[in-house]
Amino acid sequence: MATSARNGDWTRRWAALLALSVLLAFVFDYLHIPAGLLLGPMLAAILLAGFEQQVEVPPVASLLAQAVIGCMIADSIPADIMHELILDWHLLAAGVVLVITAACSLGYLLARFKVLPGSTAIWGSFPGAASAMTIMAGAYGADMRLVAFMQYLRVVCVSAVASVIALIWVGKSAAVPHATVWFPPVDWPALAGTLALITGSLILVWLLKRRSLIFILPMIGGIVLQHAGLMTIELPPWLLAASYALVGWTIGSRFTRAILVHAARALPRVLGSIFALMAICGVFAAGLVQFAGIDPLTAYLATSPGGADSVAIISASSNVDIPFVMAMQLTRFLVILMIGPWLARLVARWSGFQDLSRAPLR
Numbered sequence: 001m002a003t004s005a006r007n008g009d010w011t012r013r014w015a016a017l018l019a020l021s022v023l024l025a026f027v028f029d030y031l032h033i034p035a036g037l038l039l040g041p042m043l044a045a046i047l048l049a050g051f052e053q054q055v056e057v058p059p060v061a062s063l064l065a066q067a068v069i070g071c072m073i074a075d076s077i078p079a080d081i082m083h084e085l086i087l088d089w090h091l092l093a094a095g096v097v098l099v100i101t102a103a104c105s106l107g108y109l110l111a112r113f114k115v116l117p118g119s120t121a122i123w124g125s126f127p128g129a130a131s132a133m134t135i136m137a138g139a140y141g142a143d144m145r146l147v148a149f150m151q152y153l154r155v156v157c158v159s160a161v162a163s164v165i166a167l168i169w170v171g172k173s174a175a176v177p178h179a180t181v182w183f184p185p186v187d188w189p190a191l192a193g194t195l196a197l198i199t200g201s202l203i204l205v206w207l208l209k210r211r212s213l214i215f216i217l218p219m220i221g222g223i224v225l226q227h228a229g230l231m232t233i234e235l236p237p238w239l240l241a242a243s244y245a246l247v248g249w250t251i252g253s254r255f256t257r258a259i260l261v262h263a264a265r266a267l268p269r270v271l272g273s274i275f276a277l278m279a280i281c282g283v284f285a286a287g288l289v290q291f292a293g294i295d296p297l298t299a300y301l302a303t304s305p306g307g308a309d310s311v312a313i314i315s316a317s318s319n320v321d322i323p324f325v326m327a328m329q330l331t332r333f334l335v336i337l338m339i340g341p342w343l344a345r346l347v348a349r350w351s352g353f354q355d356l357s358r359a360p361l362r
Contacts, residue, residue: 025039037245039248041246044252046255049252063211066135066215066247068239091328099127102277103305106125106276110125111351115269118348119137119142119347122344122348123344132333133151133336139215150274157274161278194233197225281303285300294324
């Protein structure tokens with residue numbers, strides 16, 4: 001009898017989560033909110049968690065979803081990026097150093113004044129792909145719930161401002177994404193190769209007992225194999241949507257009422273740090289316009305702190321230097337991937353405020 005009741009409760013929770021996730025994802029997608037397919041399921045899981053109706057996502061499913069996102073990022077890196085890196089290396093280096101320094105400084109202040117704890121504040125402040133920063137933060141001991149809160153709040157702010165600027169600069173046709181075709185024709189051999197890369201990455205992670213590699217291995221493997229002409233990454237929209245949902249549920253189901261209260265209290269100061277970082281990036285963009293002859297929209301999109309996917313969409317529908325924009329965004333992202341864990345530990349140690357993941361709120 002007890003088993004039947006537990007099964008019924010499990011079914012009811014998952015049914016509620018699925019229904020609410022589909023509704024919110026549809027609304028966000030209709031409103032063209034960036035990362036809506038991840039934000040909708042995540043918000044649905046957070047709402048259920050607020051009523052203590054969490055669901056548990058199977059660990060294997062969560063790891064597979066993270067590997068899919070790693071492949072997605074690998075597929076987004078253009079083949080001509082090396083040419084752009086060589087051509088404008090000094091501008092890219094200056095942009096990367098300036099923005100990461102500013103992000104670490106703001107993260108340090110958030111931790112020092114106990115707005116957010118330790119490396120959580122640093123990972124939340126890092127400019128990069130929000131899903132990647134959230135996943136890596138959890139793997140390296142930060143509180144991925146609060147990191148997700150910061151990262152996706154910044155994605156919304158940055159993307160909204162970028163869309164407005166693009167609209168003013170090039171007219172109403174800018175920043176309007178194409179309608180998604182959910183079930184396009186599939187290149188089955190390429191999909192098989194992509195799934196083989198994902199499966200191989202999962203096996204390596206299991207053998208090495210390093211869950212933090214589940215995102216990095218398929219990303220690096222995908223970049224190397226695809227640019228060498230040995231494979232083509234094939235990720236149908238329905239597979240990406242399912243993966244976004246799994247990652248969103250994994251993050252959202254870890255929230256508690258105490259975490260939600262803490263996030264609400266921290267909101268004004270977190271917003272302040274987001275707008276401060278956006279202003280610093282805006283100043284650097286103005287410098288690119290003044291001293292490097294970069295057009296204003298290209299400079300702004302290249303230096304925007306995060307939301308690389310939405311920046312790519314806006315760039316594609318605008319008259320900008322797309323290789324320069326993506327080279328700046330992806331160089332910064334790759335640098336954070338390499339030195340982010342070390343930086344987060346270092347700055348967190350200076351702040352003297354430990355992580356919530358190690359000292360949960362009551």
